Amino acid sequence: MDVEKRKATGLQLLRQLAEAHGAPGCEQALRRIFRDTVSGPVRTDPMGNIIREKEGLAAGPRVMVTAHMDEVGFAVQSVTRTGLLKFVPLGGWWGHTLLAQRVCVRTQQGTEVLGVIGAKPPHFLSESEKEKVMKLEDMFIDVGASSADDVRTRFGIRLGDSVVPDSTFTPLFNPDFLLCKAFDNRAGMALTLHALLEMEGISHPNTIVGVGTVQEEVGVRGAQAAAYGVKPDAAVVLEGTPADDLPGFSEEEQQGALGKGVQIRILDPSAIMNRRLVQYAIKVAEAHNIPYQLAVRKSGGTDARAIHLSRTGVPTVVLGVPARYIHTHNSIIHMSDYLSALELVVQLLRSLDSSTVSGFTAYED
Template identity: 50%
Template sequence: MKKKAQSLLQELTEAHAVSGYEEEVREIFVNELTGIGELSADKMGGVYCETGSDGPSIMLAGHMDEVGFRVKHITPGGFLKIVAVGGWWTHTLLSQRVEVKTQSGNKVLGVISSVSPHHLSPAERSKVLDIAHLFIDIGASSQADTIQNFGISLGDPIAPAVPFSALGKPDHYLAKAFDNRVGMACVIQSLQELAQTALPNQLTGVGTVQEEVGLRGASVAARKVQPDVAIILEGPPADDSPGFNPAESQGALGAGVQIRIQDPTALMNPRLVALVERVAQENQIPYQITVRDSGGTDAGNIHKENLGIPSVVLGTPARYIHSHNAMINLNDYLAMVQLSTALVKALDQETVDGLTKYL
């Protein structure tokens, strides 16, 4: 499982899949799960793999998209002005490499730039620049050069250009888009792990679209699958680096899979959370309970569909998400796969019925 996890995470994190342009991750999903179950897609581009035949409907979902940019304007000098897709802190962007994906599928390397500090006043140097003041330099000499020779058009998606890299400490990896390629890898590996298992339910692995711009594909996915239970797989922010209180950490690298029970977008079903904890304990899977007062996941839209869907979020904590370089401990990811597969096996009809038996 570990070797497969490394290769799958590398392929997924190095894919170019800004919100609305998820095709490279969708292609990996299809290639990995062909023969595992019945594949389908929705009209927004979300992708599905359905397996099992009897019992309650269980959805195992991750989002395929990553934060990025799009080309907003091409200057007379051939530089690219950009608009953000998803949440960025511009402090992290200067001098970072990016790739512009053209309509023909070519990828053009560039660097995010701004006015040199030599030409800034002391007051200007102390400010975090707005994205409107940044631009991408691809080495073009004019607007015509950018359009005609580089093939770049307005609206082309832009993603960080970062290789998947092993760090000096065992099982620690650096890459872009762990939010949410860890979730997508977990969907894929979980379905592969369960392929030879007689399940007590109908299981659908899902890759949603456009999570980073408002959980848009999640609503479509919930309506298509109509699950009785949703397990959302994520790459949430870690909180164990300088600037956080170590005594309050709920997302430390190496401490296990996160079980998120609340954020501003969703309160998880308490009975489902209790079941997840029990399954983790019975299988000796390390985990950390998380209550958040910021952020959100696809659970925010999924749990409100179809008269209510019991939902829970499992996550592999990642430092520095929504930047060019995030970091994970692979063992947290493996714990997420183990907990996902064990939880699916536990969700028989009686257990699922008990999650929403209120009268």
């Protein structure tokens, strides 16, 4: 394994994916990157999920390795007489993180229009208003238009156009710390594509089905359709998971610290992972000296919610790259965690044969 080549490929994928515009329901830029990156036939389903299927030494088991393509964003809901855009959220946002931030509106013609999120200036707020988190419905996007007609005719912006944060991929002073928007879940998408690339030259005892899903941030909608169509025997969900190595968390509570390895999720409110698959992932990580962290989450959820319930049930595990400040304009990941996650995914895909996968659901006890 050429570590530097692997790192360079990972950085290229992360930059390209994280900077791409992909609000829920508008994932076309990510589908293009998916097609341009992988070799072999690629297909899409009616929901817009994109799929690359690669048969190895056997047609089964079918191992789904998947990540959602969408990021939290907004949609234009209305335009004021003076040319300000009112918007609705697509995914979870906290008002404190939004004011005075730059955003990018993507028109139906593919033009990207820069704007800034504004609201009533603090100089005009009452003391009680200043103590509250401002509601999104009291905010607007200013693109520098003079009227509603200007927005429509000169800018080409229409109701429903998607909006995402404007953020540039930037290595920090320590270049292993990477800053950008959308690491939830472009970190997972990079891992999915990177694993597919590496498995092109590696023998594997299964059929790998790499999937980029849509609309996770608004209710894991794409994953439900994708899992039904793919019919996996096991699934590995790849995510940019919220880091907790910050003030407000005790050291013993930390389960997603930057630089401490891939996160193996045991459960969250949306899914209890298949315990045997979790233990197998731990076993593989330890056998290959891959740093890992275990997580039992009190909140949140992933595409595993839909996938593990598909048809008669699918053994599923979530592997995460911890990311600080997700669902904001600027999140941070650590390159070593990405590489740990990639190594674990590759080793799992190399070893998940029919006997192993059938053992995950052999409930004789």
